[in-house]
Amino acid sequence: MSALDLTKHFSGDLRRLTRTIGIAIAFFGLVLVAIIAYAGWSANETATETERTLVENALNHRIARVLNEEKSVAWWDEPITKITDKAVDFDFADTEFGIFLTETYGHDEVHILNGANRPIYSYYGEKREDPSSFETRRTAVAGVIDEARQSPGHSSLRARPDTFSQSQSNYRVLAGGGQAARWAGHVVTVEGRPALVAAMTIVPNIDTSLLKGTPNLLVDIKYIDDAFISEIGRSLLLSDFSLTPKPAEKGAVVSQPFVGDDGTPIGYLNWTTRQPGQVLLTIVLPLVAFGVFATGLLSHTILRRLRRASRELWEREAQARHEAKHDALSGLPNRVHMVEKIDSFLQGRALATHDNRAVAAYLDIDRFKDINDTLGHQAGDELIKLVAGRLMDCLRPNDFLARFGGDEFVILCAPAGAEASSALAERVDQAFASPFALGGQNIRVTASVGIAVAPDNGVSADELMRHADIALYEAKDAGRARAVLFSEEMARQVERRRTIELDLRAAIETDMLCLNYQPIVSSASGEIVGLEALLRWRHPVHGDMSPADFIPIAENAGLLPELGEWVLSHAMEDSRRWPHLEIALNLSPVQFRHVDLETTLRRLVKAHCVEPSRFVLEITEGVLLEATDHTNAILEALHSIGFKIALDDFGTGYSSLAYLCNFRFNKIKIDRSFVRRISRVDISRTIVRSVVSIGRGLGMDIVAEGVETEFEAMMMAKLGCTELQGYYFSRPVDAEQMTDLLANFQPRRQVSALTPVQLPHGATA
Numbered sequence: 001m002s003a004l005d006l007t008k009h010f011s012g013d014l015r016r017l018t019r020t021i022g023i024a025i026a027f028f029g030l031v032l033v034a035i036i037a038y039a040g041w042s043a044n045e046t047a048t049e050t051e052r053t054l055v056e057n058a059l060n061h062r063i064a065r066v067l068n069e070e071k072s073v074a075w076w077d078e079p080i081t082k083i084t085d086k087a088v089d090f091d092f093a094d095t096e097f098g099i100f101l102t103e104t105y106g107h108d109e110v111h112i113l114n115g116a117n118r119p120i121y122s123y124y125g126e127k128r129e130d131p132s133s134f135e136t137r138r139t140a141v142a143g144v145i146d147e148a149r150q151s152p153g154h155s156s157l158r159a160r161p162d163t164f165s166q167s168q169s170n171y172r173v174l175a176g177g178g179q180a181a182r183w184a185g186h187v188v189t190v191e192g193r194p195a196l197v198a199a200m201t202i203v204p205n206i207d208t209s210l211l212k213g214t215p216n217l218l219v220d221i222k223y224i225d226d227a228f229i230s231e232i233g234r235s236l237l238l239s240d241f242s243l244t245p246k247p248a249e250k251g252a253v254v255s256q257p258f259v260g261d262d263g264t265p266i267g268y269l270n271w272t273t274r275q276p277g278q279v280l281l282t283i284v285l286p287l288v289a290f291g292v293f294a295t296g297l298l299s300h301t302i303l304r305r306l307r308r309a310s311r312e313l314w315e316r317e318a319q320a321r322h323e324a325k326h327d328a329l330s331g332l333p334n335r336v337h338m339v340e341k342i343d344s345f346l347q348g349r350a351l352a353t354h355d356n357r358a359v360a361a362y363l364d365i366d367r368f369k370d371i372n373d374t375l376g377h378q379a380g381d382e383l384i385k386l387v388a389g390r391l392m393d394c395l396r397p398n399d400f401l402a403r404f405g406g407d408e409f410v411i412l413c414a415p416a417g418a419e420a421s422s423a424l425a426e427r428v429d430q431a432f433a434s435p436f437a438l439g440g441q442n443i444r445v446t447a448s449v450g451i452a453v454a455p456d457n458g459v460s461a462d463e464l465m466r467h468a469d470i471a472l473y474e475a476k477d478a479g480r481a482r483a484v485l486f487s488e489e490m491a492r493q494v495e496r497r498r499t500i501e502l503d504l505r506a507a508i509e510t511d512m513l514c515l516n517y518q519p520i521v522s523s524a525s526g527e528i529v530g531l532e533a534l535l536r537w538r539h540p541v542h543g544d545m546s547p548a549d550f551i552p553i554a555e556n557a558g559l560l561p562e563l564g565e566w567v568l569s570h571a572m573e574d575s576r577r578w579p580h581l582e583i584a585l586n587l588s589p590v591q592f593r594h595v596d597l598e599t600t601l602r603r604l605v606k607a608h609c610v611e612p613s614r615f616v617l618e619i620t621e622g623v624l625l626e627a628t629d630h631t632n633a634i635l636e637a638l639h640s641i642g643f644k645i646a647l648d649d650f651g652t653g654y655s656s657l658a659y660l661c662n663f664r665f666n667k668i669k670i671d672r673s674f675v676r677r678i679s680r681v682d683i684s685r686t687i688v689r690s691v692v693s694i695g696r697g698l699g700m701d702i703v704a705e706g707v708e709t710e711f712e713a714m715m716m717a718k719l720g721c722t723e724l725q726g727y728y729f730s731r732p733v734d735a736e737q738m739t740d741l742l743a744n745f746q747p748r749r750q751v752s753a754l755t756p757v758q759l760p761h762g763a764t765a
Contacts, residue, residue, distance in 0.1 A: 018303040025299055029292030036285045043277030048254055051238070051273055055256065058232045059196075063185035064163035066198040066220055069105040073097055074218045075181065077204040080211060085114050088121055090128060098123025101220060108195075109137075109221035112202070115214030117145060124221075134219075140190040141197050141219060143262060147184035148199035148217060157186045157261040186261040187224070194224040194243075194258075194266040224266075238271040327403040329381055330388040338402035338410050342461035345414045346454055358414035358454040359421050362468035363391075363428060366446045366480040368407035371438075379438045380407075383445065386438075390431040399424075410465070421451045425483035446481035448472055457486045470494050500550055501557045503539060508559070508566055513537050515570050516732035519741070520584065520703065520725045523717035527747040530582035530616070532725065533571040534732045535563075551588075560590040565600055572608040572615070574735045578742065584616040586648065589623045592630075598637040605641070612642030616667060620648050635663060646703070650691065660694055668695045670721065672706020678715050685719065692720035 119131035147155035233241025247255030325337035435442035450472025646667035707726030
């Protein structure tokens with residue numbers, strides 16, 4: 001499709017998009033206006049219904065309050081004896097009932113009926129009245145009396161929520177009134193006036209035996225007047241709450257019919273309702289409607305500009321797609337592009353014949369970090385560009401080269417014949433055959449290559465690249481500057497290393513490792529003066545694994561600090577068994593470089609309550625090869641804590657007598673290779689004699705490792721070694737066996753008399 005066709009196609013898409021957006025804006029604008037209108041109306045209706053409920057609840061609470069006020073005088077023992085059918089103590093009745101309820105609580109009328117509902121006391125109008133005057137009110141309050149005497153289910157009045165009863169459960173148990181305590185409260189019309197009428201039986205609250213027969217009944221009448229209505233309005237924060245005979249005609253005023261519980265219309269309760277939705281209807285809705293119109297107008301303008309910007313966007317998108325799949329430094333395709341290329345080839349072809357295969361080569365520049373460190377990152381970037389150019393020049397036209405980042409490149413040969421892998425390795429070797437000119441000097445650079453072939457080594461990009469990466473690891477492990485073809489054995493080895501790594505993590509967490517101990521014997525006394533702690537691991541599948549097998553895996557996985565701390569902690573714990581012996585422990589270079597060793601050791605010493613001077617920390621020459629201020633500071637810190645320091649495996653690698661002078665050591669451990677050659681190589685004796693002479697002169701003990709024969713023990717003692725260690729005395733054993741060995745050990749005064757110590761019964765060598 002041409003650029004013109006693309007532009008026409010894109011313009012048509014924009015016109016359709018513009019039409020769709022216009023319709024969507026109109027539709028959703030109308031929906032939004034409708035939602036706001038409905039929300040405003042619904043909010044107003046909800047507020048009105050809530051206020052109606054609050055008004056009804058306020059009346060119920062007023063009834064409950066009157067009943068509570070009656071309870072204060074009706075439920076106690078004295079009225080039972082003071083007010084009876086035979087005699088009424090009017091002074092008592094006035095003081096405790098009539099005057100108290102009318103003046104304290106504002107009740108309008110107080111009446112007391114006997115068990116037969118005959119009036120025996122009346123008080124209203126600020127004075128005691130003839131009880132017979134109650135008969136004019138009996139008809140109006142009969143329903144309330146019947147409910148109080150029987151139960152709410154037998155009442156002829158409209159049922160109300162019994163708010164009073166909800167708060168009386170605890171009081172009734174204390175009062176002991178039992179089933180004799182009854183009450184009722186309703187709104188009825190009394191002599192043409194709306195009133196709140198409450199009735200409650202008079203019962204004892206302490207001596208229940210005082211009650212004989214049907215209890216007297218206290219009847220209170222509180223007329224609903226303007227003061228009563230105003231009080232309800234204030235409690236509900238309704239300032240204009242009122243009771244009128246006719247409904248109000250104002251728009252924002254609610255007029256709710258007020259009907260007594262006996263069905264008699266009383267009038268209308270009026271109040272100005274809150275209208276929370278009014279803001280939505282009068283302010284928000286017009287603004288939103290205007291906004292919808294303005295949005296439509298604005299969208300029309302924006303979409304016109306969108307057409308104008310479409311070409312620029314299309315061009316930038318094409319550029320972005322290119323950048324997303326290419327490396328900025330070298331200009332080569334990147335990882336994403338390479339993976340797509342491999343998957344496209346593998347999925348689009350049947351890789352059945354030898355001439356239709358795919359070869360992926362994973363290339364890594366050897367010691368690229370050294371070039372960056374010595375010549376600078378600018379030189380490193382320049383080298384990347386030069387390598388990319390060389391590789392492009394030596395590859396076939398159909399080969400695909402990508403940079404994966406850093407110093408890693410990937411080459412895809414597809415399709416490829418049976419000999420493509422070896423041919424590709426030769427072409428890569430030719431690309432690195434001549435030096436590279438960097439910073440005015442010629443630098444010879446090599447590369448390691450891992451090669452994988454599809455379909456033999458994978459049928460997906462991920463699988464093929466993973467296997468090529470494994471082959472690259474093998475090439476580097478074999479010495480670099482070579483190409484290695486992937487094999488299934490490599491994958492098995494990687495999987496084995498991965499499995500061992502996971503198992504080792506689990507073993508550290510679950511405490512499945514163990515420490516063995518090998519005795520260190522004094523040349524002078526023949527006694528055991530110390531033990532060396534040696535890490536052991538019995539793998540559930542591979543059996544007993546040598547530290548030489550799993551320690552490199554632990555180092556690559558970053559487990560050495562955690563593993564080293566485990567050894568230190570358990571050795572300190574075991575040392576309590578042998579308080580008179582020194583314990584030697586190996587420290588790896590990793591613990592010096594990556595771990596706050598001083599803090600760790602101080603914490604372990606404190607946790608296990610041990611004396612640091614009993615522990616000899618053995619370090620190898622690898623720690624000293626890159627002697628830095630940090631290394632020196634750590635060694636000084638270990639001395640300051642109280643630990644002893646030993647130089648382990650002296651005589652191997654890059655041993656230098658300068659170490660003995662430049663660093664403070666308490667002990668030197670002569671490597672077993674010198675001990676083995678002591679009987680047949682004169683130079684070994686000379687070296688040992690020199691090391692012993694210098695070490696002893698500097699106040700150091702000399703430990704000979706790997707002593708396996710009586711002759712070796714005698715010779716090393718004769719040459720001046722102060723301590724001996726090896727199979728001649730004992731193989732490493734666990735803590736329990738070591739305790740038995742120490743109990744059975746027979747020291748010899750002369751080294752020539754030393755004989756191999758027999759292990760306890762059942763111990764393994």
